[in-house]
Amino acid sequence: MEFFQCIEGRRSYRAFLEKDVDRAVLKKVMGAANRSPSYRNSQPWEVFIVAGEKRDRLAERLTRAAISGETPSSALPTPKEWPGALSKRMEEHTLLRLRAIGIDPDDEGKVRESGLRNYRFYDAPCAIFVGMHGPLAYWSVYDLGSFVHGILLSLEAQGLGGCPQASVTRYGNIIKEELSIPEEIEIIIAISVGYPDPDAPVNAYKSKRREEAEFVRWYGL
Ligand SMILES: Cc1cc2nc3c(=O)[nH]c(=O)nc-3n(C[C@H](O)[C@H](O)[C@H](O)COP(=O)(O)O)c2cc1C
Secondary structure, rough: HHHHHHHOOOOOOOOEOOOOOHHHHHHHHHHHHOOOHHHHOOOOEOOOOOOHHHHHHHHHHHHHHHHHHOOOOOOOOOOOOOHHHHHHHHHHHHHHHHHOOOOOOOOOHHHHHHHHHHHHHHHEEEEEEEEOOOOOOOOHHHHHHHHHHHHHHHHOOOOOOOEEEEHHHHHHHHHHHOOOHHHHEEEEEEEEOOOOOOOOOOHHHOOOOOOOHOOOOOOOO
């Protein structure tokens, strides 16, 4: 696949085919993401990949925790306030995404139900968790972002797709317990992975972006 086609075609997929993902394919994805740059080549990423019964059990526990309103144990704090422009874009995204799948944003029950799909990994056959050693360092979180983009692009290039999910890491304690992850590792992000369902309306939603002139300032060229 041509590079720019891959980067422009990628999106967050939220519906998947009932088709398993081969370990060999994911090994290739990991190899590519592992070439990501990192602060002084620290390579802070630690990866945990689940499928099959383990994945099902985890999805069940996470969904139960979300439904019962269990106290979250996220490694990263959520900002209390977002700058106005960002907040506006986030709200617009939520509205457009819900409308694309025929959900009225005022229908609290349906919105909640749709949110709960996060914890079932959007029915993807596989989930990847990316973590790093605590105490958390800003630069390492930055490095993980670049690593995760490497994963998402490598999936896209092979006809697979993923959805990065902060929501799932609200229950980092459950993920760590189920996968016997060492205490010193913090789970930063989850990625649902599978073969995207080409007929699912949710996958037809393509998020908007600002015009480049809105965020780039040029000096001397
Ligand atoms: C750090 C991070 C956390 C995210 N968390 C979630 C999430 O919990 N659930 C979800 O459905 N999408 C999540 N997303 C996906 C974003 O909503 C998505 O990337 C954004 O709307 C742009 O759309 P696109 O990825 O399709 O281009 C997350 C993305 C990032 C980078």
